[in-house]
Amino acid sequence: MRRIFVSAILLVFAAGSLHAAGPSEVAGGDRTFWPTPIHSTESFDLASRAELLAFGKALADSEQLDDQALQQRLQIKSFDHASVEHIRAIYWQRLTTNYMLAAAHCDNQQLFCAPVHNQSDFKRAAIAFTAPPQADYRAWFDQASAFHRIYLDELLRLAALFPKVNSEVETFSAQEIDGNGLGDREFLLSFDDGPTRAGGSTDAMLQILRSLHLNATFFTLGGSLQARLQQTSPAAVAATYQGMCVGAHGWEHRSHSTWPAWQDSVTRSIALVHDNLPDSYVPLFRPPYGQRRPDSGAFFAQHGLHVALWNIDSQDWNAKVDADQVKQRVLSLMLLWRHGIILFHDIHTKAQVAVPWLQSQLHDTDVQWLDCHRFSAGA
Structure with a gap:
């Protein structure tokens, strides 16, 4: 059964x-x-x-x-x-x-x-x-x-x-985008929590995306990106993300809703991407767990940033959901919501199975996989 x-x-x-x-x-x-x-x-x-x-x-x-x-x-x-x-x-x-x-x-x-x-x-x-x-x-x-x-x-x-424990279920201000404003059949791929070390699952996911002629927005953790820059070099990391979009996910995977140093986490992680990946940088910030302060809109506006949430959660982080369940869950939710931002995690391997399958299933259906640069420009 x-x-x-x-x-x-x-x-x-x-x-x-x-x-x-x-x-x-x-x-x-x-x-x-x-x-x-x-x-x-x-x-x-x-x-x-x-x-x-x-x-x-x-x-x-x-x-x-x-x-x-x-x-x-x-x-x-x-x-x-x-x-x-x-x-x-x-x-x-x-x-x-x-x-x-x-x-x-x-x-x-x-x-x-x-x-x-x-x-x-x-x-x-x-x-x-x-x-x-x-x-x-x-x-x-x-x-x-x-x-x-x-x-x-x-x-x-x-x-x-909500709002005691806030999440992607609702937005607080015009500085926040969740995918519900996209056009019919328009979907953006997004990935959290990377990068992994060189040769890891982030690199594998990037290779798959390029083979499918797709791009995506990657929300990197400052600590992980800094480690990758030290492992290789800024030029090598820039080449790894070439053609993709890179935003920030905070300095560490910690909720920004009650963390006193949340503003520093935002500015440090954004600056690291901006300074080292200028060709891929996009002014988008995704808070860990989707949790942020309800009154943070003015801060993000002041820094020229948008908070990028999502409306289709793949659950690929969940150890009890296998890759087959992930890909089929996402397809059902794409049929339901008909547009949106899809959340994956490049530190896990399930998206490496799900994304090619989804593209093959929807190849002739007029589904549009949004160019991440176009999406960022319109944010």
Whole structure:
């Protein structure tokens, strides 16, 4: 029997910072239940409509729970009702927009093509969504229902803890970008936590990207980048990242939400990239764990920086999720959100499997892998 979810490992944070342990379950994808190939714009939209309705159904079902029941389901000690309701409202809006894009060229005789003209229409369609009569899709429906319930809980958990424990689930200011402003079918690849030592997984990932004629934004840790510069040379590291975009991820992997020295961490790590990788440098900062101070917008604006978050988390850092689950999870989320910034980690090897597979699966679907330089210029 295929596994559709895995237990998450606990996140380990620096002492003295306020964090929450990870969710007890993490949604792991399995696209083998989807009965038809995704090899065209039309087949992408068909699969997208199905995922949107399945997630909408999970979202509607969650609204039947009171706060105490949802808090118990999410297994958290604190619960911010207003934040959860705010995120739910955002999701209904995004789901409706995405569904109308996915259904723009279908009719009521086609699968998963309900008549939707506004948010109320979509919500009714999601509430009424049941197992399709076609036998080929029933196994997918069962798998997708479980996947989206668990994935929704990942998101609602972040929302319930926000802003006490902040994350990528919401932005604080215009200096923060999370991928939701991209165009339909536009996706940016991003990688955190590198670089590894010369010849390690960072180099392997860069080689794969070049072989696929893709680029990506790499958010480097200051300490790791400094070690790599000392191991080789600035010229060698610059050549390693040639054609890519490089931002900063802080001097060490420590939450910037309560760290007194967070501003120094930002400026030191940004300066290291700027001074040593001038051709690849982009003025983007990604806070570790997505955690930053709510009032940090003015600081980033003063320094000409944007905070780059994400809206598609591959979970490739999770030791209990294998590369196959990672790639299939990401594809399901690309079908659901239809655009965004995808989070991978170049210090792990799972993206080396996932990225080539995703490109091959979506080759003829009009999906656009954004040029990182174009993205940075428009930030």
